[in-house]
Amino acid sequence: MKLLVVEDDAMLADAIAQGLRQGGWEVDCVSNAIAARLATLDHRYAAIALDLGLPGSSGLSVLAYLRERYDATPVLIITARDKLSDRIRGLDAGADDYIVKPFSLDELSARLRAVLRRSHGRVSPVLTYRDLELDPARRTVKQAGNSVDLSMNEYRTLLALMEHRGKVISREQLEDRVYGSTGTIESNTIAVYVHHLRAKLGNDVITTVHGFGYCFGEKA
Secondary structure: OEEEEEOOOHHHHHHHHHHHHHOOOEEEEEOOHHHHHHHHHHOOOOEEEEEOOOOOOOHHHHHHHHHHOOOOOOEEEEEOOOOHHHHHHHHHOOOOEEEEOOOOHHHHHHHHHHHHHHHOOOOOOOEEEOOEEEEOOOOEEEEOOEEOOOOHHHHHHHHHHHHOOOOEEEHHHHHHHHHOOOOOOOOOHHHHHHHHHHHHHOOOOEEEEOOOEEEEOOOO
16 A cells, blocks of 8 residues: 655655655655645655645645545544644644654554555545546546546546536636646646537537636536
8 A cells, every 4th residue: 555745844855755765655746736636646655744844835735635535545643732622623624643743753653554454445525526536546538337538637627517516617727636836837738628628528518618617517
């Protein structure tokens, strides 16, 4: 099973990764919130060890991003903050457990195993429309029971649209959901992905609202 470690202290991240790898885990490491968001889009992780004190944007923003996308990946917060209020904020935001620095690798491993055990049987909502099903937990799309082959960016575009079913979502909002806040893209890129989705799913599932953006399904 693969873990994601989100920690901006390079020495600590390396020590955690080495210790977990010795315990038989596969480990990816990132050092900021943007990289964490992109990693969770590109990979499925068994669990995430997430530092709160990240540069730029906090670990809580990463946690909120995951839960808003119906991503139920177990999250263990690791932080130097030992105030009760910080622990409560993390747990209320959707964290599965909390460990305070400094900690031993044995304790970290034990807590990760515990959140994995507790996560068994957890169900993420499946998004549906007519005969179309999108499962955010498994990152699969099916239509009439058949798997639909989508690129990663096509999948991200469809997920954002289905999450806002019946509502108009702007091109800028879609760009942010698909690409995050990094880099620049061509102005017609989202239109290309919408065109691909229509070709694969049917022309009537996504409506263009000229001057505003796109709407998935019947407009509310």
